[in-house]
Amino acid sequence: MxxxxxxxxxxxxxxxxxxxxxxxxxxxxxxxxxxxxxxxxxxxxxxxxxxxxxxxxxxxxxxxxxxxxxxxxxxxxxxxxxxxxxxxxxxxxxxxxxxxxxxxxxxxxxxxxxxxxxxxxxxxxxxxxxxxxxxxxxxxxxxxxxxxxxxxxxxxxxxxxxxxxxxxxxxxxxxxxxxxCKFKMSSKPFYYTNKCIGCGICVKNCPTHNIRLENDRPVWGDCCTQCLSCLHRCPQTAIEYGKQSIGKRRYYYGKRDK
Ligand SMILES: Cc1cc2nc3c(=O)[nH]c(=O)nc-3n(C[C@H](O)[C@H](O)[C@H](O)COP(=O)(O)O)c2cc1C
Incomplete structure (x- = not known):
């Protein structure tokens, strides 16, 4: 196993x-x-x-x-x-x-x-x-x-x-x-930009099922592990984390969802 x-x-x-x-x-x-x-x-x-x-x-x-x-x-x-x-x-x-x-x-x-x-x-x-x-x-x-x-x-x-x-x-x-572990687990710094098209790929790929769509836009819950799946796998690069992720590269191993 x-x-x-x-x-x-x-x-x-x-x-x-x-x-x-x-x-x-x-x-x-x-x-x-x-x-x-x-x-x-x-x-x-x-x-x-x-x-x-x-x-x-x-x-x-x-x-x-x-x-x-x-x-x-x-x-x-x-x-x-x-x-x-x-x-x-x-x-x-x-x-x-x-x-x-x-x-x-x-x-x-x-x-x-x-x-x-x-x-x-x-x-x-x-x-x-x-x-x-x-x-x-x-x-x-x-x-x-x-x-x-x-x-x-x-x-x-x-x-x-x-x-x-x-x-x-x-x-x-x-x-x-x-x-x-104590201070960086919050999902509060995550947000979507106006590039978001509401495709829901972030929802589908979040390993802890911590994202839902409301009015076609992602909303993060409080069960985040900071894996950054949502940020890296967004095909529109519409997800950011405060100012820290702006302009940084995105990465995912495998075929990307469209
Ligand atoms: C929150 C976070 C913390 C990380 N900390 C470390 C680290 O301490 N040392 C390191 O070498 N890589 C670190 N990394 C990089 C990951 O361990 C590495 O890219 C890993 O292969 C990602 O695996 P995954 O694609 O299965 O999620 C970190 C990545 C994340 C998202």
């Missing part, structure tokens, strides 16, 4: 690639499972692996993923192999340690935590932008052999060193990450 969360498609691509290679790997959309109130109780068959695939947010675990893992129960866990593949722009911080702590609290063991560098999607802070097209393509091309290495390591249950980490980890993951 592969539990995944993705705002802009990178982690979805990883989850689907892994699922295509590993037999018996059904996909579970973590955000949908949490917000839809579906049962978070799962049965694993003997020898079935339990995978988690999701993006790094502010050098940590997106809250929706944390909530899913905290609440989920696995009825017949018997030392099934657990693995995590994170996607990030360039630095996963101490997300691996946060995951280990979370797994320990559930009595689970995980020896495979990896990260794959993918195009960056964080554009709503001064100095941050999506990658230029050449870098975006380079990262996507290099992710293929990296992911192959990771999948081989998981298949043979032989952990490898494949985790992206840069400096100042304590500051990023222990100080900025909690502040990000």
């Amino acid at each position: 592969i539990c995944y969360f993705s705002g802009t498609g990178n982690s979805r691509w990883v989850a689907k690639t892994v699922s295509a290679r590993f037999a018996d790997s059904r996909l579970v959309d973590m955000a949908d499972a949490v917000v839809s109130g579906n049962s978070l109780s799962f049965n694993l068959s003997e020898g079935e692996q339990l995978g988690f695939v999701f993006p790094v947010h502010s050098w940590g675990i997106p809250w929706i993923v944390r909530r899913f893992i905290k609440k989920m129960t696995v009825n017949n866990y018997y030392s099934n192999l657990i693995y995590c593949i994170l996607t990030c722009g360039d630095d996963s911080g101490l997300t691996n340690r946060m995951l280990q702590k979370l797994f320990r609290s559930k009595g689970w063991q995980c020896r495979h935590i990896y990260s794959v560098q993918m195009p960056n999607t964080y554009v709503v802070f001064p100095g941050f932008d999506a990658d230029p097209v050449e870098l975006e393509q380079k990262k996507k091309a290099e992710a293929v052999p990296t992911l192959n290495k990771i999948m081989a390591a998981i298949e043979s249950d032989s952990p490898i060193d494949c985790y992206l980490q840069k400096g100042q980890q304590f500051l990023k993951s222990r100080i900025i990450y909690p502040l990000f």
